[in-house]
Amino acid sequence: MLQKIWLWALRLLARRLDADLDAEIKLYESRRQSLDTEIANHKQVIAELEKQQTEISAQRISLHLEIEAGVQLVEALKTKLEKINEEHKSTQFEIAHRSDSDVLRGTL
């Protein structure tokens, strides 16, 4: 008799444990599903972000090329300016050392 009661109690416990485990598994599965959906959304957004990043990177590369070209142009203008100044100095030196006769007869 006692053995039967003991077995009945053990079965009861087993059923309860089984029910607990089932509930936990169901909860886990629902969370897993929810998380999977969330992850899919995140991945979609991340893909969009990466696409934007790629576009921005391309734009920035283009801008850097423009900047490099601009810097080169400015350098060329600076060189030209130095040349103008040198020519000016040379002209002024030449004017200062002309003879009076040359100055008077030359074209103003």
Place this chain on the structure above:
Amino acid sequence: MCFVALFSPPVIASAQTASPSKVEINVVEALPSGEFIVRVNGIEQRTITAEHARSIASDKAELASLREVKTNLEAQNAQLQTLFNTSQKDAQLAATQAALERERAGRFSAMYDGEQALRFQSERLHGRGRVSQFFENPFVQVGVKLGVPAIQTWVASRQ
């Protein structure tokens, strides 16, 4: 009045009478600078000294040079303004890129947090019910370890 470079002033000053080629030159006024206003065939003109001519030549050369410099500096200014605008645009894009990177990192972090939480939950799957919690109690476990054999012995002795 015309400004014309003629030959040196003393020559002009001495040529106040009409020359054989019928050019009539008269000194109208002697200027303090050593130059003269003369009338040549009835038209007033001005003589200039070599020093003055040199100064004019120098000023003209400087003017031409400054015009070139001005053009060059204007071009440089325009180019630098363009560079500034481009750099500003680049800076804005860099800021946008950084913001996007932060958002991306946040998304990855959220994904990681979700995965980690789920992992902890899966690790706790065993024995979260009240019955199993009761049996996880160390005192109960000791009781079970000792009690089960005792009960089995007692049951066996009864049979």
